[in-house]
Amino acid sequence: MNSSTYNFTNSWFESDAKGVWDFLIPQINPTKILEVGSYEGASTCYLIEKLAASKEIEIHCIDTWEGGVEHKKGGVAEVDMSDVEKRFHHNTKMAISKVENTVELMLHKGFSDVALSKLITDGKQGYFDFIYVDGSHQATDVLCDALLGFRLLKNNGVIAFDDYLWQEELAYGTDPIRCPKTAIDAFTNIYCRKIRIIRAPLYQLYVQKISD
Numbered sequence: 001m002n003s004s005t006y007n008f009t010n011s012w013f014e015s016d017a018k019g020v021w022d023f024l025i026p027q028i029n030p031t032k033i034l035e036v037g038s039y040e041g042a043s044t045c046y047l048i049e050k051l052a053a054s055k056e057i058e059i060h061c062i063d064t065w066e067g068g069v070e071h072k073k074g075g076v077a078e079v080d081m082s083d084v085e086k087r088f089h090h091n092t093k094m095a096i097s098k099v100e101n102t103v104e105l106m107l108h109k110g111f112s113d114v115a116l117s118k119l120i121t122d123g124k125q126g127y128f129d130f131i132y133v134d135g136s137h138q139a140t141d142v143l144c145d146a147l148l149g150f151r152l153l154k155n156n157g158v159i160a161f162d163d164y165l166w167q168e169e170l171a172y173g174t175d176p177i178r179c180p181k182t183a184i185d186a187f188t189n190i191y192c193r194k195i196r197i198i199r200a201p202l203y204q205l206y207v208q209k210i211s212d
């Protein structure tokens with residue numbers, strides 16, 4: 001591993017998010033950030049470089065570093081997740097070394113339901129300006145991330161969902177429970193009086209909280 005450059009093995013963030021984040025993140029201009037699903041830290045590093053160039057930020061990352069169900073065959077991750085975790089540490093260290101301001105990076109290694117609940121019991125309701133949900137892609141998990149994330153989000157803060165339109169191609173076709181959209185739609189329907197959907201290209205969905 002070259003210690004002076006980033007080490008990313010995929011372009012998920014570049015292809016799905018970066019184009020929209022380039023115009024949206026400066027508008028939201030978050031200081032307190034929560035990310036569910038960090039993998040090698042591509043989205044984390046983007047936020048660090050973009051925001052901590054001009055101010056101090058606090059960023060919390062939740063990940064099992066075990067991979068999602070869709071990354072596993074027979075229950076075993078298809079990539080070495082301990083290498084992925086090492087690359088996360090290397091990449092975030094690189095990003096922090098590039099910026100002028102202090103970055104408080106807090107890692108919560110574990111399942112998002114437990115980590116998000118713990119943030120709530122630690123008193124962080126209404127604390128975050130920006131929450132990025134990019135962990136498990138199973139509808140049951142995404143629904144839980146959305147509901148707990150909403151409680152942790154400040155009024156006027158934004159919760160962003162990656163892979164709104166992602167679906168697995170399974171032997172029997174697609175499965176509405178094995179993708180994020182079913183959960184995100186349930187959340188946005190039930191919370192319609194408390195949110196506003198931000199106009200943006202649809203692969204990700206950006207939702208602003210307008211009331212508790």
Ligand SMILES: C[S@@+](CC[C@H](N)C(=O)[O-])C[C@H]1O[C@@H](n2cnc3c(N)ncnc32)[C@H](O)[C@@H]1O
Nearest residue numbers: 037039042043063064065066067111112135136
């Ligand atoms: C798509 S990757 C995240 C990509 C990252 N945001 C980026 O931009 O490169 C999904 C991550 O979520 C983690 N994950 C999956 N299910 C999870 C769960 N229930 N709780 C916490 N992390 C989970 C996986 O270990 C994986 O690292």
